[in-house]
Amino acid sequence: MPDPSQHFSLTLRVNGAEHRVAVDARTTLLDALRDRLHLTGTKKGCALGQCGACTVLLDGRRVVSCLMLAVMAEGRLVTTIEGLAQGGELHPVQAAFVEHDAFQCGYCTPGQIMSAVGAIREGRAGSDDEIREQMSGNLCRCGAYANIVAAVRDAAAREG
Secondary structure (H helix, E strand, C coil): CCCCCCEEEEEEEECCEEEEEEEECCCEHHHHHHHHCCCCCCCCCCCCCCCCCCEEEECCEEEEHHHCEHHHHCCCEEECHHHCCECCECCHHHHHHHHCCCCCCCCCHHHHHHHHHHHHHCCCCCCHHHHHHHCCCCCCCCCCHHHHHHHHHHHHHHHC
């Protein structure tokens, strides 16, 4: 059995750039992003994979980064909330969240947006019921759910 304190030198491909990081075997992808790469847009909520605040895209698919070890992401493409906007222009989902006032405190917003981007890319945002189901892993303590659904519906229509 490997020693959990064993250190690894990884290359993480995050938001189109390669980063060399040293982590121990227990370091989550979330902690590597926040503590090693200083990408603090991805939030640490429950640390149990139940709130969705830490959602990122891994090779274009949604994952909760608090449940994934950093070593599992080596060589794979990680996209965080910081990697969505291009050339100073908001991603369509980000713009829809602003237009529909789909956030209040903003803590869950990065995870909500990343989950919405993933759901739209997966073709799973066709109806309000489907959007609610696909977004059900992302909790909003402020209760902005109706506006979140409207924002995802609008962004899906723009991209579809």
